[in-house]
Amino acid sequence: MYAQMIKSEASQDDPEKLAAFQARIDRGEKIEPKDWMPEGYRKTLIRQIGQHAHSEIVGQLPEGNWVTRAPTLERKAILLAKVQDEAGHGLYLYCAAETLGISRDEMTEMLLDGRMKYSSIFNYPTLTWADMGAVGWLVDGAAIMNQVPLQRTSYGPYARAMVRICKEESFHQRQGFDVMMKMCQGSEAQKRMAQDALNRFWFPSLMMFGPSDKDSKHSAQSMKWRIKMNTNDELRQKFVDQTVPQAEYLGLTVPDPDLTWNEETGHYDFTEPDWAEFMEVLAGNGPCNRDRMEARNRAWDEGAWVREGLMAHATKQRAVSVAAE
Amino acid sequence: MTQDGNDMTAAKREWPLWEVFIRGQHGMSHRHVGSLHAADAAMAMKNARDVYTRRYEGVSIWVVPSVQITASNPSDKGPMFDPADDKTYRHPTFFDIPDDVGAM
Numbered sequence: 001m002y003a004q005m006i007k008s009e010a011s012q013d014d015p016e017k018l019a020a021f022q023a024r025i026d027r028g029e030k031i032e033p034k035d036w037m038p039e040g041y042r043k044t045l046i047r048q049i050g051q052h053a054h055s056e057i058v059g060q061l062p063e064g065n066w067v068t069r070a071p072t073l074e075r076k077a078i079l080l081a082k083v084q085d086e087a088g089h090g091l092y093l094y095c096a097a098e099t100l101g102i103s104r105d106e107m108t109e110m111l112l113d114g115r116m117k118y119s120s121i122f123n124y125p126t127l128t129w130a131d132m133g134a135v136g137w138l139v140d141g142a143a144i145m146n147q148v149p150l151q152r153t154s155y156g157p158y159a160r161a162m163v164r165i166c167k168e169e170s171f172h173q174r175q176g177f178d179v180m181m182k183m184c185q186g187s188e189a190q191k192r193m194a195q196d197a198l199n200r201f202w203f204p205s206l207m208m209f210g211p212s213d214k215d216s217k218h219s220a221q222s223m224k225w226r227i228k229m230n231t232n233d234e235l236r237q238k239f240v241d242q243t244v245p246q247a248e249y250l251g252l253t254v255p256d257p258d259l260t261w262n263e264e265t266g267h268y269d270f271t272e273p274d275w276a277e278f279m280e281v282l283a284g285n286g287p288c289n290r291d292r293m294e295a296r297n298r299a300w301d302e303g304a305w306v307r308e309g310l311m312a313h314a315t316k317q318r319a320v321s322v323a324a325e
Numbered sequence: 326m327t328q329d330g331n332d333m334t335a336a337k338r339e340w341p342l343w344e345v346f347i348r349g350q351h352g353m354s355h356r357h358v359g360s361l362h363a364a365d366a367a368m369a370m371k372n373a374r375d376v377y378t379r380r381y382e383g384v385s386i387w388v389v390p391s392v393q394i395t396a397s398n399p400s401d402k403g404p405m406f407d408p409a410d411d412k413t414y415r416h417p418t419f420f421d422i423p424d425d426v427g428a429m
Contacts, residue, residue, distance in 0.1 A: 314368075
């Protein structure tokens with residue numbers, strides 16, 4: 001889940017129009033950019049898709065950290081391909097958000113001055129190579145949980161972007177698991193690194209799904225509009241159920257002493273993450289928030305002359321070709 | 326906007342939007358796959374290659390400035406497409422051909 005705690009907007013629109021709109025969604029119709037939509041639907045989607053896009057972009061940073069230090073040339077090529085995919089996912093999503101009447105530059109500026117957020121998970125550091133395995137396996141695994149149902153979301157451009165993303169995301173998760181398998185088959189020191197990576201990424205990964213349903217006040221409207229397909233707790237449970245056997249396969253221990261299989265429910269019982277920590281990270285006080293924002297701001301500021309130069313060149317070329325006609 | 330571009334507002338400085346169309350390997354028509362930002366056509370082509378064909382999704386790319394596309398209006402959906410509703414005779418299955426006639 002790359003979008004967390006998306007505030008949904010109430011709509012002040014004409015009740016008759018709202019009802020007709022809701023009926024379209026209930027019939028399973030896709031809403032397209034030029035169709036009438038409630039202002040709240042539009043604003044909530046901009047916030048959600050924008051946050052998702054920002055997460056893809058900021059998500060390149062913790063992995064970019066290891067490109068130059070990947071253990072083999074093949075691993076380096078794979079990691080580069082994955083980081084490039086994340087950039088692509090960001091671009092698909094920005095374009096989907098742009099169909100709602102906001103520009104990419106506006107969204108970027110809102111990220112850079114803190115008005116828009118990105119997922120809490122990218123505020124944790126990637127300290128060892130095993131973290132590249134844990135990020136692919138757990139973080140991309142958690143993202144897939146949410147993104148697969150979003151392929152059926154009511155907003156056409158968002159659903160289509162999600163179809164493209166899901167096709168590529170599976171590679172991300174599998175390459176991560178592959179890194180973990182290699183580490184777990186390695187030396188004692190490598191196994192310890194893998195366990196340490198799981199220890200550090202387990203709870204932050206569970207936080208990716210957002211707060212518990214009882215504290216998630218924006219879910220109902222978004223689910224009615226089909227821009228949120230499952231509740232946070234449903235997805236978190238699904239993720240735990242899927243991931244625990246994978247950890248067992250690797251011979252790793254999930255860092256939760258209370259994790260137990262519940263015969264009755266057919267699910268694992270597990271400890272919720274520390275929500276106070278989650279709120280702190282969202283508030284900007286996670287281990288890497290400042291680094292991430294500095295890196296994004298620097299890239300934006302230092303790239304300004306390139307963006308402007310290329311635009312000036314294109315304008316000039318156009319003028320020359322018009323004059324020649 | 327003057328030619329030196331100095332008085333461009335922030336909004337105008339943004340690279341314009343392009344729509345990307347790709348033809349897959351199997352002889353189908355170009356299909357819309359998404360959009361992207363680029364300063365000019367050459368850059369749009371290069372970006373389209375990087376953003377939309379990383380996994381051999383196509384063998385040919387078109388890029389078109391988004392502003393050049395005229396789209397039908399959703400509110401015209403009725404007048405535009407309803408006339409097809411009562412013309413089922415345009416479909417071959419409208420006509421019952423006896424089995425004796427053979428394949429047609």
